[in-house]
Amino acid sequence: MVNENVVFVVKAETGQSAEVQGRFTTYPQGMRIVSALIWLGIGFGGALAFIVVPVLHLLTTWALPLAGLMGAWNSLRTVSRVSHLTGRCPVCQGKLLLAGGRAIFPVRDQCEHCSRPLLIHEHPG
Ligand SMILES: [Zn+2]
16 A cells, blocks of 8 residues: 655636645555455355344345445455545635545545535646
8 A cells, every 4th residue: 555645636616726735545456355355255254144143134144245245346446545635625715624535536525614516636747
């Protein structure tokens, strides 16, 4: 796992933009596969464990493997993430602390002060 501190550009629909500091995390393929296997283990292992529990097994036998499959799929697809974005909202100048998400640009987020949708772009250059 590689963490880098990077400058991103946040844009609002008003056309205003601002630079923010953020973290760019890259997950190597091996780590993504291990993470996917852990999800599958929890999903199917959990379903197997709960099979002896009356009533509850009606739900867990399909819900846990499904959650495991979704978690595994999500782990495999997440090559890199953007997180811990700090700066100022380009519209209201409020202090931003954005959670970010999977690094498929632009990443969508929202200002917590003015509720405007914000698009996080890679810094040009
Ligand atoms: Zn704002």
